[in-house]
Amino acid sequence: MTYEFEVPGKITGKGRPRVNSYTGIVYTPTKTKDYETLVEQYFLLKYPRFKEIVGRAKVTITAYFEVPKSTKKSDKENMLNNIISPTKKPDIDNIVKIVLDAMNKFAFKDDTQITKLEVEKIYGIEEKLQIKIEEY
Numbered sequence: 815m816t817y818e819f820e821v822p823g824k825i826t827g828k829g830r831p832r833v834n835s836y837t838g839i840v841y842t843p844t845k846t847k848d849y850e851t852l853v854e855q856y857f858l859l860k861y862p863r864f865k866e867i868v869g870r871a872k873v874t875i876t877a878y879f880e881v882p883k884s885t886k887k888s889d890k891e892n893m894l895n896n897i898i899s900p901t902k903k904p905d906i907d908n909i910v911k912i913v914l915d916a917m918n919k920f921a922f923k924d925d926t927q928i929t930k931l932e933v934e935k936i937y938g939i940e941e942k943l944q945i946k947i948e949e950y
Contacts, residue, residue, distance in 0.1 A: 815867075817921075819860045821853050821943040825877050827904025828911035850916035853943070857921065867922040867949045872930035874946040877909050878938030893937035900935045909933065913945060921947060 829843040858864065879900040881893050892898045910933055914925040922928070 815949050817857070817861055817864070817947045819857050819945055821856045821945065822940065823852075824941055825879070825904060825909060825943055826912060827908025828915065829908075846912065849912055853913055853916035853945075854920065857917065857945075864921070866920065867927065867947070869927070869949055870929045871922055871927050872932075872948045872950060873914070873928050874932040874948075875910060875913055875934075876944040877906075877933075877935045878940065878942050878944065879935065880939075880941045881937050894939075896936050898937070900937055906933055906935055909935075909943070913943070917947070 826845060826849040829846040831840050832843055833840050877900075879902070881890050885893065889898060893900075910931065914928065918925050
């Protein structure tokens with residue numbers, strides 16, 4: 815079975831855990847929690863009766879970034895044709911981490927079930943994440 819969905823809007827990478835200097839408690843930043851919830855909501859919106867994947871899975875993530883407004887016309891064309899790739903934050907590994915952590919425990923039991931992973935950062939008309947999960 816294959817599940818595909820999009821998360822429109824500004825892409826957020828997984829933030830580092832923070833420590834409360836007063837209590838010493840480690841916590842996940844609010845921005846990270848909010849984005850994980852957003853990913854989960856867009857998935858469940860498209861697949862409301864989804865049953866958790868129990869076998870191995872392949873995840874494909876494509877992160878589309880908007881072309882900066884100050885970009886020259888010639889560069890803009892190259893960016894949209896994937897000749898020039900975005901080399902800005904968030905880092906690709908943090909994008910993967912936030913998506914997999916968001917889907918952990920409801921899309922699959924654990925992210926150890928992910929045995930194949932494809933990730934790409936490219937320029938597009940609008941900023942969004944495109945996520946595909948394939949059970950195989």
